[in-house]
Amino acid sequence: MERGYPAHTVDEYLAAIPDAQRAALAPIRRVILEAIPGAGEHIGYGIPIFDYRRRGLVGLSVAQEHCSLHLMSPPLARELKGLLAEGELEGATLHFTPDEPLSATTVRLIVQRRIAEIDAPLMAHG
Template identity: 30%
Template sequence: MTAPATVEEYLAGFPDDVRTILENVRQAIRNVIPDADERMSYGIVRLEIVGRHAIYFGGWKKHVGLYPIPGLDDELESLIAPYRAAKDSVRFPYAKPIPYDLIERVTAHIAGR
């Protein structure tokens, strides 16, 4: 199977319920960085600001992941801690409500906005 060339192709490859979640994650990120360029990279979506990466997101079997998520200030880190999967990534299970507002706050921190 050929890897998707565009974000739209990537999203179209998911079941409707997961695609909706991924589209909402995409929109939450775009709410903060509307000027970001979107590309496929490493098989997932990368949003860049002025030629540098800002944030990646990808859909998996049971969760949506965001990468890389650096150490955050104490308040934000305490909110993201339940979702930490590794030092620099987070996972939001599809089976639970996705905290889109938290995704926006993390994106703002990463983008310096």
């Protein structure tokens, strides 16, 4: 059911999803926006995408049985494999259930690592 909620804004997407999933995603959205300097957000590929330096940093989505935090970075997903205490990492997507949403600590860790990944080439070139 991923990408099954047509929306033009993140607010529209959250309004369209089931209550339990919205209750799980709304606090994660707040943590993401607080953790990204100059954060932007838009709908891309039918899901909420959060931007940093005009690049997609992470995304959120829901499916019938779970919610997902999209890391949008296979290298980071490989780095975090076995290190995360929450959710189930499949490819570059961390799946979790509304009953067991991700903690702010886990979300901040992922966002901080993605920011560092995007900033690394910029720092290398001064």
